[in-house]
Amino acid sequence: MSNAPVNNGRRRFLTAATSVVGGVGVVGLAVPFIGSWNPSARAKAAGAPVEVNVSKIEPGQLIRAEWRGKPVYVIRRTEEILSTLAAHDDQLKDPGSEEPQQPTYATNAYRSIKPEFMVALGVCTHLGCAPTHHQGDFEEFVEGVKDGFFCPCHGSKFDMAGRVFQSVPAPTNLVVPEHSFPTADTLLIGVSAGEA
Numbered sequence: 001m002s003n004a005p006v007n008n009g010r011r012r013f014l015t016a017a018t019s020v021v022g023g024v025g026v027v028g029l030a031v032p033f034i035g036s037w038n039p040s041a042r043a044k045a046a047g048a049p050v051e052v053n054v055s056k057i058e059p060g061q062l063i064r065a066e067w068r069g070k071p072v073y074v075i076r077r078t079e080e081i082l083s084t085l086a087a088h089d090d091q092l093k094d095p096g097s098e099e100p101q102q103p104t105y106a107t108n109a110y111r112s113i114k115p116e117f118m119v120a121l122g123v124c125t126h127l128g129c130a131p132t133h134h135q136g137d138f139e140e141f142v143e144g145v146k147d148g149f150f151c152p153c154h155g156s157k158f159d160m161a162g163r164v165f166q167s168v169p170a171p172t173n174l175v176v177p178e179h180s181f182p183t184a185d186t187l188l189i190g191v192s193a194g195e196a
Helices: 008-035 041-047 079-091
Strands: 050-053 062-067 070-076 117-121 132-135 147-150 179-183 186-189
Antiparallel strands (some): 050 186, 132 147
């Protein structure tokens, strides 16, 4: 042990300097750690609303959008398609859309806000396959129905409102995501009609 006098001023300086350096180190570690709790840009984009310009969709045409990593089918239905939707209600599992596979504002005969546009996830409710759109040749799957969706994986069939036919593996209608029309030409997928 040394008999030299203790320099209290130097001791306080070293203690303070060490505390400051240690505090900076803790902050330097905490900022990226806390930042890692925030969702990544990719995760934010995956849940973000998707805007679709519907003005260029021809009557009868289907376009595909992607929302939350899933395909969304957007179809401009013709007057003929709309007029025939009720003709096959007796062949459907859930013609009145009793199962909550759509927002309440889309619980109607067309399962949409605007009858002209069908907006549905392009994912079969059986095992998640992608049903194919058949325009004019759907009668090979369902007699008397010209247009619809057929899932080639297991044979599920859906009409042009995304309603499932009886005696197929799919248990429910296609899912209708939240959507809105902020303008006449713009469809917003992922934002409810009341929120737009």
